[in-house]
Amino acid sequence: MIDQAAVGDEIVKGARDVFSTMLMVELESEETLLNQRLALHSNLSSMIGLGGGIRGVLAVHCPASVAKAITSTFLGMDVEELDEDVKDAIGEIANMVAGNLKVSLAENGVAIELAIPTSVVGESFNITGVAKAQRVVVPLRMNGELFSIELMYVVN
Numbered sequence: 001m002i003d004q005a006a007v008g009d010e011i012v013k014g015a016r017d018v019f020s021t022m023l024m025v026e027l028e029s030e031e032t033l034l035n036q037r038l039a040l041h042s043n044l045s046s047m048i049g050l051g052g053g054i055r056g057v058l059a060v061h062c063p064a065s066v067a068k069a070i071t072s073t074f075l076g077m078d079v080e081e082l083d084e085d086v087k088d089a090i091g092e093i094a095n096m097v098a099g100n101l102k103v104s105l106a107e108n109g110v111a112i113e114l115a116i117p118t119s120v121v122g123e124s125f126n127i128t129g130v131a132k133a134q135r136v137v138v139p140l141r142m143n144g145e146l147f148s149i150e151l152m153y154v155v156n
Contacts, residue, residue: 002054002110002155004136007101008032011058011138011149014100018093019142023073030139030146040137040148043067044082045127046090048098049115056129056153058101060094066147082121091117097149110155130154 012029019025042061050056062070068079071089079086098114105112120127129135129152136151 002105002108002134002153004034004134005032007151008034008136008138010101010104011097011136011151012140014097014104015138015140015149017100018096022093022096023070025073025142028141030141033135033137033139035135036137038137039126040150041146042125042148043123044086044090044119044121045125046087046094046117046119047127048094048117050098050112050153051115052112052156053105053110054112054153054155056133056151057127058094058098059127059150059152060090060097060147061150062090062147063145066142066145069142069145087119087121091119094149101151127152 016027019027040061043064044067045059045061047057047059067086071079071086074089094117102112133152133154138149
């Protein structure tokens with residue numbers, strides 16, 4: 001069995017590592033939410049499918065302002081709209097956080113494979129996963145603005 005709280009801690013650790021290394025930005029984390037049904041404020045979600053020892057999805061959910069700020073910092077240029085650069089940048093963030101989680105889980109004997117990132121842009125949408133999936137939501141703040149990383153998974 002995979003300890004959800006430990007997985008949440010690994011997501012926080014991985015996100016902080018990615019943001020401090022790639023963006024030179026320190027993230028603040030809030031309380032990790034386990035198996036809670038809640039609406040996440042997001043205009044852009046980038047998702048990575050997971051297979052192998054667990055199956056599911058890791059997603060980075062961002063309001064437009066956060067997605068543009070991350071991309072601006074990542075690319076070193078002003079970003080005005082949720083364009084292809086933003087989708088690619090948030091997809092890459094999701095990929096790097098998922099990669100860190102993959103390494104962490106492998107150290108605990110759980111091998112996973114990662115798919116290619118997929119992004120969804122819109123005003124109001126819900127992402128659902130496999131029935132009876134475990135859900136870990138990690139709320140994070142970048143420069144005071146809230147976004148979240150979500151993992152929905154089932155152990156194979």
